[in-house]
Amino acid sequence: MRVVVIGAGEVGRHICQQLSAEDHEVVLIDRSADRLKRAERDLNILCIEGNGASARTLEQANITKTDLFIAVTDIDEVNLIACIMAKEYGVLRRVARARNEEYFSGVSPLNEYRLGIDLLINPDQVMAQEILRISEVSEAFEVVDFAHGEVVLVGYQVKEGNPVCGVTLADLRDLRGLYDFVIVAIVREGETIIPRGSDLIQAEDRIYLVVRRRDMAAVEDLFNLWSMVPKKVFIIGGGRVGFRVAKALEQQKVDVALVETDPIRCEHLAEHLDSAVVLNFDGLDAHDLLSEGIDTADLVVAVTDGDTTNILSSLLAKYHGAKKCITRISRPDFIPLLGKLGIDVALSPRLVAANMILRFVRRGAILSVASLLGSDAEVLEFVVSERWVNVDNPLRSIDFPMDTNLGAVVRKGKVIIPSGDTVLKAGDRLIIFSMKKAIPMVEQLLTS
């Protein structure tokens, strides 16, 4: 597949890296020669300097032969115009990033369908959605829906003293009894293990389970974890992400306190929020945070623009007894390190937005894709079609690539734990856990 990406910012670079690693032909267009030089050095892609919305540059990038066009510059209008141009050139699928919320309003007569954009993505909105998804379950650091939300993939951190420490997966399988769940992966010290029956669960492991949504409570009970909707949430940073999260949470009748340094921004927030309390002080002001009761918070969301403020205020909240924290960090390289520090969930807006775009790009037979934070694994959902070569074959006859694990088969809402004898039928949903480098092979297998 030939892909043209305009905008060599964080998101653009991440997408280029991912797609070129998957053996696609990637062309990157940007106005800054500096940024392009860096991208060219690191990645195996073609770089073109120029304005992404100009016909000359696009023709230079051989736009007519392109299958996918991704516009992720910092300027919304450039992205939108570039996508409209790409449509005229006959590019099949077009993705644009737009920050300005007004372009998303449903009432406008000129929405994304009219403009011929297949996916219009707002990084703040996506980030806020991600935070809200994770906030639902207190101890899970990752929740991904599959099969229309009937099945979820949940990630848990196993803490010292948890009864499942030192138990092998085979033992757990006997213990499991009534509930269907599969442990699809264990992340131990930054390394992803696709576990076998004899593997032990150890303290500080991050385990990924596939479970039916309605069994989630029972499974959490089994793992001595608890889950609930947060009652009291502190949001540090009243930017666009903080505002969106606050707005969504207050609609769920959650107690929200929103901390913001800028008094003018505070006025704006107070005007547009209802029950949420808008507090005007610095996110690192420990005394004020404590007097407002951050120690009793169920969830702390640190989403200021400064990584240091986010990390420090999350650590402060955790130290004083806040139950869980979600921290925004703009440098994804630090994510593995933050787990060690005690930060429960670290999200990079760039990764989140890029993953959303990648998920869209891979749409087809593969329904959804989630990159798991802090690991180099992805989860794919795939519906078995009647035409697939391996339909009605037992699993043992299918040649799965290395570093890939068929996590679960969902058949008519029931989770089946696959064994060698499991026969795949048309309409089954497969939830596949795979290392990133094996994804092209998985795609090939699934679409053959």
Next chain:
Amino acid sequence: MRLGTIGALLGWLFLFLSVVLLIPIAFSIYYDDGNWQFFVISSAIGFVLGGGLVWFCVSEPEIGHREGFAIVAFSWLAAAALGALPFYLSGAIPSYLNAYFESMSGFTTTGATILKRVEVLGPSLLFWRAFTQWLGGMGFIVLSLAILPILGIGGMQLFRAEMPGPTKDRITPRIQDTARILWSVYVLFTAVETVLLMLAGMSFFDAICHAFCTLATGGFSTRTDSIAAFHNPWIDLIVIVFIIIAGINFSLHFRLLSGNWKTFGRSEELRFYFGIGIVATIFVMLANILFATYDSWSDSLRYSTFQVWTILTGTGFHTANFDQWAPMCKITLVTLMFLGGMAGSTTGGIKQARILLFCKFTRMQIRKLIHPRAVEAIKLDNRKVPAEVIQSILGYLSLYAVVFVFATLIVTGQGLDMVTGSVAVIATLNNIGPGLAGVGPCENYAHIPGLSKGVLIMCMLAGRLELYTIIILFVPSYWKDVRYPRWRWSKA
């Protein structure tokens, strides 16, 4: 401050009123009550005065916001003076002060009367009494804005001074169109109520007089016993419904009539207005049942509902002598007197929007004690209310209290007892009409001493024009740069 502009506009107002004064002659001739010549004389006086002022004073091309206040205040004082003439000349009200009180009570839609029996006036004067209320309800300056091109420039200043309110909603870009729309809605509702009252059994004369006084939330009736004289539950019901309608912002009515249901339902103030009215009705009804004021609970419901809404909106019609009710009910009604209807309606009182915003402000103060560093916004209909509006409301409420205290001091100082004196001030300041004790629904204001009557007249006007327009006239610096009129014959 250009007196020339003020004089010229007052002149136009007199000319306008001299035309209006001819209308009751039709009723006088039809009912043959022999009062037609008094209207002709009054009209002639108005014409001469008006013509003189228009002829002698040269209006400046623009009305500043200072002139606006004076024009509106003096127009009202002058209109009441001219409106009092038919009562005085006909001899129905022998004292001119009493006639002026009656006339001002009419124009300000108060409904307080100095007459023991209103029937002595005869049809044409009764019609004039109701008609003054109707003119004052939506405001005759707004009316002249709507129909007279003369007030074209600077109309906004006058509109603001006559139809004040905590929040502004312009429904059209041009103020003349807004005035025209508000008056059309007003006329439409009046016509509908007249027809309904006639269907319920009133004569055309009674129906149109009561419709005038309902929509203006005035409360002058053609009978001494007010609505109670008709003994007709249907009339009660029609009047209640239109009292409630008159208490709603007229630009909301316009939006509703033009098919915009959504803004109507979304208005927070509307919900607050209904909430207060309904809670007070239930409360007073239960109290009346508890104290066994009426034999059946249905009577209790009927009379409580009517009295609560008529007092809340400052109409002042009555179907029961609430002065005989239990003290708990009376104090509830006195509290309701202060509230009034929605901003932009024809009601008196403080107005629901101010009360609602004041409640929100108080809640914010309390929340600030809990979260000292919280930033909060006061919102109405999901839009932020600017700090200046809140400040002006706080100022308004304090000024209201000060005016109330001073007026009560003067009135009680002249020998009125505490309940009569204070309630008389409340009932005039909020444009209600009947009060309690000596000024109760079955009593009148005739026995009040002269100076107190003057104070109550000013209370009515201050209440109708929402204080500032009147109070500002008493501030010395307002008069500092008076410019005397340029006479027509003087060289520029």
